[in-house]
Amino acid sequence: MTVISSKKTLFFLYKKINGGVNVKKKYLIISFLLLVLSFMMIACTSEETTNEKETDKEKETATEPEKEKEVKVDPFDHSEKYAITGMTFRFGDPPPLSSPGLNMINERFNVDYKPEIIPQGDYIEKSSAIVASGSMPDLIGFPGTDTRFYQWAEEGAFLPLDDYLSHYETLGNIPDYIYNSFKVDGKIYGIPRYSQPYPVTPIIRKDWLDKLGLEIPTNYEELEKVAIAFTKNDPDGNGKADTYGVAIGENINPNFNMGTYWDFNAWYHQNNNGDFIPGVISDGRKDLVQFFANLYKEGAMTKDFAVLDWASTNTEFYSGKAGIFVGGVSGMSEAYFEGLLTINPDAQLVAIPPFEAPDKSKGFTIGSGYSGILALNAKLAGDEGKIYRALEMVDFGKKYYPSDTKNPQNADFDFYLGKEGTGYNMENGAAVQVPTFSSEGLSPSTYFLDNREQVPTDADINYADAYKLPELKEMTTTLQEMFESNKLYVDPSYGVLSPTNQEKGTELLQFLINEQSKMIVGQRAISDWETLVEEYMKKGGEAIIKEVNEGIKAKGYTEREWK
Amino acid sequence: MFKLTGRERVMDIMNNVLLLIISLTMLFPFFYIFSVSFSSVSDVLNSEFLLWPKDWVTDAYSYILGSDQFIRSLWVTIYITVVGTFVNLVFTSTMAYGLTRNIIGQRVILFLVLFTVLFSAGMIPTYIIVKETGLLNSLWALIIPVAISPFNLIIMTQFFKGIPEELTEAALIDGATDIQIFSKIILPLSKPALAAFGLFYAVGHWNSYFSGVLYLNDPAKWPIQVILRQIVIVNEPNAALGGHAAMLEALPPPETVQMAAILLATLPILIVYPFLQKHFAKGVMLGSVKG
Numbered sequence: 001m002t003v004i005s006s007k008k009t010l011f012f013l014y015k016k017i018n019g020g021v022n023v024k025k026k027y028l029i030i031s032f033l034l035l036v037l038s039f040m041m042i043a044c045t046s047e048e049t050t051n052e053k054e055t056d057k058e059k060e061t062a063t064e065p066e067k068e069k070e071v072k073v074d075p076f077d078h079s080e081k082y083a084i085t086g087m088t089f090r091f092g093d094p095p096p097l098s099s100p101g102l103n104m105i106n107e108r109f110n111v112d113y114k115p116e117i118i119p120q121g122d123y124i125e126k127s128s129a130i131v132a133s134g135s136m137p138d139l140i141g142f143p144g145t146d147t148r149f150y151q152w153a154e155e156g157a158f159l160p161l162d163d164y165l166s167h168y169e170t171l172g173n174i175p176d177y178i179y180n181s182f183k184v185d186g187k188i189y190g191i192p193r194y195s196q197p198y199p200v201t202p203i204i205r206k207d208w209l210d211k212l213g214l215e216i217p218t219n220y221e222e223l224e225k226v227a228i229a230f231t232k233n234d235p236d237g238n239g240k241a242d243t244y245g246v247a248i249g250e251n252i253n254p255n256f257n258m259g260t261y262w263d264f265n266a267w268y269h270q271n272n273n274g275d276f277i278p279g280v281i282s283d284g285r286k287d288l289v290q291f292f293a294n295l296y297k298e299g300a301m302t303k304d305f306a307v308l309d310w311a312s313t314n315t316e317f318y319s320g321k322a323g324i325f326v327g328g329v330s331g332m333s334e335a336y337f338e339g340l341l342t343i344n345p346d347a348q349l350v351a352i353p354p355f356e357a358p359d360k361s362k363g364f365t366i367g368s369g370y371s372g373i374l375a376l377n378a379k380l381a382g383d384e385g386k387i388y389r390a391l392e393m394v395d396f397g398k399k400y401y402p403s404d405t406k407n408p409q410n411a412d413f414d415f416y417l418g419k420e421g422t423g424y425n426m427e428n429g430a431a432v433q434v435p436t437f438s439s440e441g442l443s444p445s446t447y448f449l450d451n452r453e454q455v456p457t458d459a460d461i462n463y464a465d466a467y468k469l470p471e472l473k474e475m476t477t478t479l480q481e482m483f484e485s486n487k488l489y490v491d492p493s494y495g496v497l498s499p500t501n502q503e504k505g506t507e508l509l510q511f512l513i514n515e516q517s518k519m520i521v522g523q524r525a526i527s528d529w530e531t532l533v534e535e536y537m538k539k540g541g542e543a544i545i546k547e548v549n550e551g552i553k554a555k556g557y558t559e560r561e562w563k
Numbered sequence: 564m565f566k567l568t569g570r571e572r573v574m575d576i577m578n579n580v581l582l583l584i585i586s587l588t589m590l591f592p593f594f595y596i597f598s599v600s601f602s603s604v605s606d607v608l609n610s611e612f613l614l615w616p617k618d619w620v621t622d623a624y625s626y627i628l629g630s631d632q633f634i635r636s637l638w639v640t641i642y643i644t645v646v647g648t649f650v651n652l653v654f655t656s657t658m659a660y661g662l663t664r665n666i667i668g669q670r671v672i673l674f675l676v677l678f679t680v681l682f683s684a685g686m687i688p689t690y691i692i693v694k695e696t697g698l699l700n701s702l703w704a705l706i707i708p709v710a711i712s713p714f715n716l717i718i719m720t721q722f723f724k725g726i727p728e729e730l731t732e733a734a735l736i737d738g739a740t741d742i743q744i745f746s747k748i749i750l751p752l753s754k755p756a757l758a759a760f761g762l763f764y765a766v767g768h769w770n771s772y773f774s775g776v777l778y779l780n781d782p783a784k785w786p787i788q789v790i791l792r793q794i795v796i797v798n799e800p801n802a803a804l805g806g807h808a809a810m811l812e813a814l815p816p817p818e819t820v821q822m823a824a825i826l827l828a829t830l831p832i833l834i835v836y837p838f839l840q841k842h843f844a845k846g847v848m849l850g851s852v853k854g
Binding site for chain 2: 342
């Protein structure tokens with residue numbers, strides 16, 4: 001389409017410049033257009049060949065070394081200075097390129113460190129351009145869902161890290177199951193970015209429940225009744241019908257699973273052959289879609305959910321319009337919560353404990369344990385000293401400080417936040433970073449590509465400590481207590497690689513979610529469920545299920561595991 | 564002037580009403596942005612106002628102007644716009660003029676220019692060129708690669724061709740050099756064209772954002788549109804598909820701040836616009852009639 005129209009414009013322009021066509025010129029124009037066409041062909045095909053060449057190059061550089069490993073290098077010897085480059089994504093504003101914080105890192109590790117921190121929204125495009133231009137940095141970060149990591153690792157772009165990790169206090173103690181979940185060809189090619197194991201789960205307005213004399217729901221029928229009561233019985237008591245039950249946005253998100261049985265993401269259900277199937281085509285999901293369809297009919301959930309982005313979905317809840325949403329033990333926005341409190345000063349949020357499923361199971365799904373991967377460039381191979389230095393920095397950036405050691409007396413911590421009085425101040429016994437710590441680069445912490453504390457599995461954390469708002473602390477406590485008193489399901493599909501899933505998985509999931517959205521609003525009958533599942537199977541679902549189950553069996557996983 | 568009949572009058576009134584409604588729909592978003600930016604966060608969340616702020620507060624503005632980043636990036640954008648537009652005009656007009664003269668290889672050059680209208684190299688090859696020429700992390704990376712817009716060049720060539728040949732011939736006989744002819748005769752006659760293209764280019768520079776993200780590593784050099792994008796569209800993670808880890812991580816600042824940022828970033832070009840708008844209309848007609 002565009003080719004034709006652009007050809008026309010070209011022809012038109014050509015005519016215009018030459019002031020009309022005469023007969024003699026006709027052959028010239030025809031040959032010219034032919035030339036253009038052939039160029040178009042070349043333009044369409046050339047891209048792929050260059051890509052291949054590039055990956056070939058990377059392969060060569062990757063397979064070469066390994067021989068020189070015999071040389072003994074002290075991992076913590078700082079006598080030689082190394083230039084280390086890196087890039088990663090960041091939510092929020094990146095720090096400046098030169099600053100006190102960066103100087104501190106350079107001095108401590110004896111390096112010339114050049115981290116490039118790119119806003120998350122533009123990361124994929126920019127990092128692709130940088131890598132394609134042949135200048136992949138020494139360290140490179142990937143968001144948790146970025147499939148480029150697996151592709152590039154297979155092509156040999158990254159350094160296998162298995163032999164190095166044991167030297168490091170933090171990196172060496174990350175549980176194996178996390179490393180296993182993103183191994184490629186049996187090797188570890190990256191460092192996981194920490195994510196706490198507790199999932200994001202439904203929360204409810206306790207003050208509204210109390211006002212209407214209702215209890216915290218324990219099954220979907222009760223939840224439905226509560227949502228409808230929130231819609232019709234004026235829970236905020238302002239005399240206006242301006243509230244409703246469930247705040248939900250595009251892609252049926254949050255998914256409001258009240259346990260793994262209904263979790264669209266978990267591989268929990270089994271088919272007749274005993275193979276695990278993805279939650280999104282399970283009976284549990286079907287029940288959940290029916291539940292949403294009921295709510296939709298009653299107006300008890302966000303009406304325009306199909307087109308509402310995540311920020312607006314949050315606004316629906318934090319503006320006091322909806323009474324049921326989701327929360328997590330960490331990462332909650334205090335600003336949003338404060339907004340809710342200015343509108344509804346009595347607002348009280350509590351966790352909804354998991355429901356008992358038809359198969360008597362009860363509990364949510366445990367998180368994968370990581371939210372991103374940091375890989376090392378394969379070209380580092382052979383330069384042991386530099387690898388050790390780079391890993392030492394990564395290790396330091398991820399170090400965990402128990403809350404009673406977060407003070408200036410702890411030299412590492414004091415360094416990490418950029419020295420007391422400059423990068424942070426002690427207020428009521430807690431370290432509080434100065435507002436400009438990132439924008440002026442005062443803390444070294446902002447420059448570590450992965451600056452998430454790697455919380456040890458046995459750490460005794462009180463998640464509420466991270467917040468200032470008493471109401472938010474309270475909610476966090478209810479969530480933590482709930483998780484600690486319930487078992488969490490370990491998804492057997494974690495760490496299982498399925499080529500078909502990598503290739504088509506996202507697209508297929510999107511297809512299912514779109515169709516299920518239609519079922520919720522009544523554009524497609526829920527009785528059509530079996531047809532939908534069949535469509536999914538035909539489009540590649542069958543291959544995914546087969547591959548994932550082979551992987552699950554290879555891991556030796558037989559019984560469903562709850563932690 | 565002749566008298567309007569009743570029907571024509573009705574027609575006129577209906578026309579005006581219709582146009583009024585259309586222009587209101589255009590103005591409404593601006594006005595909404597303006598009002599939200601001066602409202603308090605809780606009023607906006609509560610939807611307690613329709614079009615006029617309930618209480619006038621400037622919190623959003625002090626939040627944005629509190630850090631020097633916003634102002635700094637505004638200056639960067641002004642710099643790119645002024646310098647960039649100047650560079651654009653110099654290169655476009657000189658090349659266009661050159662192409663109106665009978666020089667060797669004129670056809671070939673014109674063909675090459677036309678070629679780039681149809682085929683652009685794409686992001687990665689362009690990135691490599693910028694990198695290899697050492698422009699990376701320099702503001703010139705936003706100016707030099709877009710120094711000449713081929714489309715504008717062709718139209719400007721047409722415009723120059725419209726200037727009567729006799730003028731240049733007369734100047735030649737008087738002993739003027741090519742450069743003199745260009746600067747003393749052609750340019751003064753082309754002021755409307757220069758104004759129009761200057762505006763095209765300037766608006767382009769003002770609104771460009773992706774090249775800023777791509778070529779500049781230093782956040783201190785980012786133009787205003789990059790900052791604006793950071794504030795307004797905070798990296799919407801596809802939360803449903805990305806798992807719960809990404810869900811709570813990135814929430815944008817309150818709507819009031821977003822609106823204030825939009826207003827501040829639009830204001831400068833909004834102020835200049837009405838005065839230059841007439842050239843826009845002229846610019847569209849340029850080169851459409853051959854002299």
